Every structure is written in C-alpha cells, then in structure tokens.
Amino acid sequence: MDTSIISESKFHRDYVVRHPSGRGWVYAIVGTGLASLVRSRSEDDCLWNGELRASVPAEDSRTAEYVRELMRVARTGGTGVFAVDPMTRNIAHRAERNFIAWPDAAAGFGAKEAPSLTNGPTAWFTIDR
Numbered sequence: 001m002d003t004s005i006i007s008e009s010k011f012h013r014d015y016v017v018r019h020p021s022g023r024g025w026v027y028a029i030v031g032t033g034l035a036s037l038v039r040s041r042s043e044d045d046c047l048w049n050g051e052l053r054a055s056v057p058a059e060d061s062r063t064a065e066y067v068r069e070l071m072r073v074a075r076t077g078g079t080g081v082f083a084v085d086p087m088t089r090n091i092a093h094r095a096e097r098n099f100i101a102w103p104d105a106a107a108g109f110g111a112k113e114a115p116s117l118t119n120g121p122t123a124w125f126t127i128d129r
Helices: 008-015 061-077 103-108
Strands: 016-018 025-027 036-038 041-043 046-048 051-053 079-084 091-101 117-120 123-126
Touching: 008 016, 051 061, 091 103, 091 123
Parallel strands: 046 117
Antiparallel strands: 016 025, 036 051, 041 046, 079 091, 079 123, 117 123
16 A cells, blocks of 8 residues: 555545454455555465455556556566476476566475475466576
8 A cells, every 4th residue: 555645544444344254354456556465375385376466546647656666566576487387397488477476485486396386276387497
C-alpha cells in the first residue's frame, strides 16, 4: 500500500473485512494505491508460488505509476525461472515470462539437485538452466 496515495486508516476502513469463516481478515486487491502480495509456502519438498498482483482503477494515474515501479523492482530483484518437465526433468531453453523467484527462494529451491519451485502438480520450475 502506498500511504502517499491512501492512508492506512482509510485502507482498513474501506478495504479490510472479516473473513467469511469468521477467522481472520481479508482485504481488497482493487483500489487506489493498492497492490497485493500473496506469500509462497513450502510443502512436500517444493516451494508453492506466491503472487504479486494489482488492479488499477480507471483514470488512477498515481496508482498506475506506483504499480509500474513496484513491478519493475520485482523484476529487477527477482531471478528468472525455467520450466521443468516433471516426467523427464528436461529444462526449457528460455526463462518463463512473468514468473520470477525472489533471491531467498532461489537460494534454497530450484537448483538442479534441489527441490523445485512449483505452482501445481505438473508445473515445476528451476532457476538453473
């Protein structure tokens, strides 16, 4: 959240609600000054992907600029990933578009002999080509 665009109190008042289960809270991914990071999680010797996303309201140039810069920082700081065929372990020749691994994830997952990065049972990735 970019607090120069939206205050924390307004964010909580307008965009945060109780989870329907009654346990915890959920927040909007659409709104002025907002972007969302869903954290990755480890499971079964793999790192399941997280997600950085944003939806910019029409005519909201300040949020559009904020999101462009946020995505630029993510791409610059991230490491490209290569698809791995789960059956043959063959690695794709080109890095995947719009998929990156943050350096701490890349350090422990995705190396040729290490556990894989994944976002599904048949979608595996590595950082090594």
